[in-house]
Amino acid sequence: MKIATWNVNSIRSRLSIVIDWLKQNPVDVLCLQETKVIDSDFPREPFEEIGYSLAISGQKSYNGVAIASRTPLTDIKIGFSSILNRQLATELDEQKRVISGQLGAVRIVNLYVPNGAALDSDKYEYKLRWLATLRDYLAHFVKEKNTELCVCGDFNIALDDRDIYNPKGKEKHIMSSPMEREALENVLALGLKDAFRKFNSETGYFSWWDYRQGGFSRNRGWRIDHHYLTPKLYEKAVACTIDIEPRKLEKPSDHTPVIVEW
Amino acid sequence: MKIATWNVNSIRSRLSIVIDWLKQNPVDVLCLQETKVIDSDFPREPFEEIGYSLAISGQKSYNGVAIASRTPLTDIKIGFSSILNRQLATELDEQKRVISGQLGAVRIVNLYVPNGAALDSDKYEYKLRWLATLRDYLAHFVKEKNTELCVCGDFNIALDDRDIYNPKGKEKHIMSSPMEREALENVLALGLKDAFRKFNSETGYFSWWDYRQGGFSRNRGWRIDHHYLTPKLYEKAVACTIDIEPRKLEKPSDHTPVIVEW
DNA sequence: GTCGAAGGAG
DNA sequence: CTCCTTCGAC
Numbered sequence: 398m399k400i401a402t403w404n405v406n407s408i409r410s411r412l413s414i415v416i417d418w419l420k421q422n423p424v425d426v427l428c429l430q431e432t433k434v435i436d437s438d439f440p441r442e443p444f445e446e447i448g449y450s451l452a453i454s455g456q457k458s459y460n461g462v463a464i465a466s467r468t469p470l471t472d473i474k475i476g477f478s479s480i481l482n483r484q485l486a487t488e489l490d491e492q493k494r495v496i497s498g499q500l501g502a503v504r505i506v507n508l509y510v511p512n513g514a515a516l517d518s519d520k521y522e523y524k525l526r527w528l529a530t531l532r533d534y535l536a537h538f539v540k541e542k543n544t545e546l547c548v549c550g551d552f553n554i555a556l557d558d559r560d561i562y563n564p565k566g567k568e569k570h571i572m573s574s575p576m577e578r579e580a581l582e583n584v585l586a587l588g589l590k591d592a593f594r595k596f597n598s599e600t601g602y603f604s605w606w607d608y609r610q611g612g613f614s615r616n617r618g619w620r621i622d623h624h625y626l627t628p629k630l631y632e633k634a635v636a637c638t639i640d641i642e643p644r645k646l647e648k649p650s651d652h653t654p655v656i657v658e659w
Numbered sequence: 660m661k662i663a664t665w666n667v668n669s670i671r672s673r674l675s676i677v678i679d680w681l682k683q684n685p686v687d688v689l690c691l692q693e694t695k696v697i698d699s700d701f702p703r704e705p706f707e708e709i710g711y712s713l714a715i716s717g718q719k720s721y722n723g724v725a726i727a728s729r730t731p732l733t734d735i736k737i738g739f740s741s742i743l744n745r746q747l748a749t750e751l752d753e754q755k756r757v758i759s760g761q762l763g764a765v766r767i768v769n770l771y772v773p774n775g776a777a778l779d780s781d782k783y784e785y786k787l788r789w790l791a792t793l794r795d796y797l798a799h800f801v802k803e804k805n806t807e808l809c810v811c812g813d814f815n816i817a818l819d820d821r822d823i824y825n826p827k828g829k830e831k832h833i834m835s836s837p838m839e840r841e842a843l844e845n846v847l848a849l850g851l852k853d854a855f856r857k858f859n860s861e862t863g864y865f866s867w868w869d870y871r872q873g874g875f876s877r878n879r880g881w882r883i884d885h886h887y888l889t890p891k892l893y894e895k896a897v898a899c900t901i902d903i904e905p906r907k908l909e910k911p912s913d914h915t916p917v918i919v920e921w
Numbered sequence: 922g923t924c925g926a927a928g929g930a931g
Numbered sequence: 932c933t934c935c936t937t938c939g940a941c
Contacts (some may be wrong), residue, residue: 407924433925458925459940512941607941608922651923651941669934695935705937714922721930870932913933915930
């Protein structure tokens with residue numbers, strides 16, 4: 398089983414790159430973030446033509462998540478409020494950042510974590526609130542018997558300094574500040590582990606490079622796209638790799654796909 | 660000698676289409692309109708790499724003309740005010756629509772005639788004023804001894820009804836209204852003749868098709884891109900053809916090149 | 922840098 | 932329909 402995650406920065410702008418990649422890399426599941434399109438405009442057919450089913454939750458201009466899978470996922474759940482019965486969940490669901498579905502005994506959770514803009518901004522507080530809510534959302538699934546979790550997506554957080562090309566002074570930087578790292582660690586304390594680090598403990602492996610000032614050609618990257626697995630699935634995992642090829646193409650996304658296999 | 664004219668609707672958006680076309684069709688001169696780029700941003704190198712010299716007069720967003728030639732043109736003149744010493748010429752030159760240069764005994768004049776928007780608009784009056792000024796500008800060259808003229812470009816006028824896919828009711832339409840046709844005829848009365856009509860008197864030959872509602876696939880076109888020649892050159896002309904192939908490509912200009920040969 | 926939006930031009 | 936602009940987002 399191969400599960401990929403890819404922030405595509407507009408599925409309409411990236412359609413041919415994504416479809417070409419899927420043809421070359423026929424993963425079982427592809428989790429997409431930043432689709433930037435309302436559901437009625439999502440380009441479903443190109444995916445369906447190559448044998449993928451879709452579960453989508455889109456939003457005009459911003460955000461938007463989707464899961465393409467060879468086997469249709471069951472029990473699709475969209476947003477925090479599909480699980481959490483509280484006002485905050487409904488408010489956070491105005492931004493389309495959460496979709497999940499069941500694949501046999503595994504629940505695939507696809508997330509687009511808020512970026513946070515800057516440490517002193519309202520958006521940073523939103524990110525922290527969102528991560529606290531994510532914990533409660535995931536706790537629901539962790540409690541379920543006979544269910545393993547694969548929580549993947551664009552986390553907009555580098556868990557530790559190995560995940561940044563140059564970590565110096567990055568504690569004041571969005572994506573690596575202590576509070577957001579702690580908020581993510583609180584989520585992982587539910588019993589989730591970073592699949593990539595099962596296989597590789599070195600620095601220098603990144604999944605996102607800023608479009609600006611030659612971030613990619615200078616390998617100024619961050620590893621912010623992750624797969625977090627519950628213990629049994631983590632044990633089963635046999636590989637977790639980053640495919641940087643799509644980032645080399647013309648008009649790429651700023652992120653590149655990451656694939657876990659079990 | 661082959662002289663082509665092509666409204667490219669942004670040279671930056673059309674660069675590869677234009678360069679590919681020039682490689683396949685190594686005309687002596689290519690007159691471009693609607694380059695939509697200031698001179699410092701004009702993509703000179705791709706033209707120079709394939710053996711063309713450039714004379715350009717650009718404007719951000721709108722208008723802009725350029726001449727690419729295998730032999731560098733001499734005595735480049737930009738705008739009406741290069742010839743006409745009057746306030747109106749200077750005002751009209753705020754829009755970059757006129758460039759000309761000498762190729763041996765022939766002056767190549769490259770024009771992007773104003774569109775005119777609608778018959779009751781200020782822009783229509785501007786178009787008429789511009790054409791009246793064009794007459795005086797060209798009169799200067801017509802008077803010159805030993806100079807023939809090739810006046811080409813996007814005229815935004817269909818000279819007669821054969822030049823429109825469906826001329827019914829088009830007297831109230833921009834590009835075919837009586838006043839603008841008369842304004843153009845007044846220019847041609849200097850002694851200029853439409854090279855295309857030396858070789859073909861039929862309808863159904865067009866150089867522009869609206870991007871909207873499948874104008875090209877339904878062949879709802881207009882012949883508004885012309886070469887006008889002084890008598891000796893008109894006699895020498897051996898062909899004038901429209902190459903519709905570039906209009907069939909992905910992301911084409913709405914115009915396609917027209918080539919005169921002598 | 923590249924995306925989408927909205928608005929104007931053709 | 933496709934272009935360009937300005938704008939905010941990331």
